[in-house]
Amino acid sequence: MHPQLSVSRRTRSTPFTSRVEAAGVKAYTVYNHMLLATMFESYEADYWHLCEHVQVWDVSCERQVEIQGSDAYRLVQLMTPRDLSKAKVGRCFYLPLCDTDGTMINDPIAIKLAEDHWWLSIADSDVMLWAKGLATGMQLDVKVSEPDVWPVAVQGPKAEQLMSRVFGAQVADIKFFQICPLTYQGPNGPVSFQVARSGWSKQGGFEIYVDDVAAGQHMWDELFSQGADLQVRAGCPNLFERIESGLFSLGNDMGYNTTPIEAGLTQYLDLSADIDSLSLTALRDQNPSKRLMGLLLDSPSNITDNAITIDGIVAGEITSLCRSPRYGVYLAFVLCHLDVLGNNLAVEVSTSSGTNMGKLCELPFDFAALGLEPIK
């Protein structure tokens, strides 16, 4: 199915949309009511380029929910079961946000800019309304807003080299999930952009939180002029790369009816912490009936049904799927029904050549342990 997207004021364009168009974008999705490119040349060509060179991504759709005021920490902590009581300024935190039932609202990167000033760099749901609703209902002393910030990601193995040319050698000192203001020489003088070592790939790179349109567009163009010899290209989060890397997508792999325990995000939960969080009680009591797992299928045929089965009984649904360019097999995420699954890891997958046997595994994929070697 390759329908067209009707672009309107509601599917917001960004300061970089004209550049993304000029770079030959082939398809978009709509994410946080905003355009997000999904493909330039092809998923596979984009994948190899991302893994070998450097790409500049317009991820303006990673909207910031700004929470500012004396109750800012209190509100952020209420929204997440991850302990933020010792969080330091200038750090980023992957945060499951959950409601009182323990189910997911969003999974942003939280950025602590100051003691009373946080950004939530969100996935695709209106976290601003959730935060504002809580703050209004609890009469918290915070201002919740969506500031004019349009993140640009620079991703790939040559990202640090390119960023250093544009922002200077200090780029190398930024640690993973650290964020700091860097000066950029814009067309109207110097500006300061928050820059983090982060991004929605496992190929390394940075995210620049652009809050000045003219300087941001100038920076975009400079990343391309300075990166010509690095084979820099416009890119976007890549479906194949994110599945190989075990990166989940809210709305695809987890949603309003999934808890972070079911999604396997337990390392981001502090269920025994002494914190004031809305979801702690529900999550402490949860006895998960579902679990997000990896699926590996070595088959030349197409997968024709999202249901995976055991002896014909549905044991899970595929939530994201690709044929791995690197390993030549199907890789998928599957939301498994634990009561049907039991201890089985061998499952039936429907393909165009009949039922094939696939293998479930923990995530992220451990390719060596799975006996897979790169074919390219």
Add this chain to the structure above:
Amino acid sequence: MHPQLSVSRRTRSTPFTSRVEAAGVKAYTVYNHMLLATMFESYEADYWHLCEHVQVWDVSCERQVEIQGSDAYRLVQLMTPRDLSKAKVGRCFYLPLCDTDGTMINDPIAIKLAEDHWWLSIADSDVMLWAKGLATGMQLDVKVSEPDVWPVAVQGPKAEQLMSRVFGAQVADIKFFQICPLTYQGPNGPVSFQVARSGWSKQGGFEIYVDDVAAGQHMWDELFSQGADLQVRAGCPNLFERIESGLFSLGNDMGYNTTPIEAGLTQYLDLSADIDSLSLTALRDQNPSKRLMGLLLDSPSNITDNAITIDGIVAGEITSLCRSPRYGVYLAFVLCHLDVLGNNLAVEVSTSSGTNMGKLCELPFDFAALGLEPIK
């Protein structure tokens, strides 16, 4: 710009998507994280068909936010500055939802199903998060959820005739914005669907709140088999028709920074009512600086800039625009800056043949008063 849309599990398909595809949909938008068709043959062909015959629309993306419990009325009233204290069961209400600043959160159709049971049939923002945040923060006795309901609209001058064939003569008794349960003979026996006389066009018609997939798909097919002689077609909200009819679109014509006063929705506000509503104080005090108005431009050239000006100074932005098939002129909605506009109604519009003079007017358009006669 005609890019492709990448369809994923996150851009949710509906029980009717395969039928919409089979009917030849040409373009989609994403609305409440769900596919919504925007065009079948062309905007103009779809327009004339809608105005002359009958169409069946998959508007599943009009998600229901269900609010149920002893505090249900209290929560709905808190969210809107419209007085619902005398609202009757079985009625629909167009509701601006506003935050404490008086700015818009959404503009749903509220449906009162029972004293303690409301649906908000929402435009494109996650009202569930706003309602749930308020309810959680205020510890209200309500359950807020998104039930599995997929509305289908039957719109056009022959809608009542078609609906009567499928649901019986009682359809004719349903008054505008009234809703009642009607029995439908589904493939697995009778089911009950809520049916309202409503819909996002001014051509008349109904919305059926399908909550049973098999029965809903059977009903869809029966609407087509029973309507063959009425020239029934699959359709969708039509850009041209909604502009001509003065129907606003959240995210296009109004948004988080617009109040319902600025959007001209004053007939839906009860600012002097003795009700407990979050936005009343802010709206009572508001001195609007913006105003949504109509624009009429008689020009063969294309409009090339969304800014409209007076003596070169920006006096407003076009938020939605079409060339009216019926009147042969450009019709637009413009968010005007009242300080620049003053009492002027004549404004400059940039077109491919230079600056043209357009005329501002009140909304909805009063074509006779504007001296316009149908050209077709």
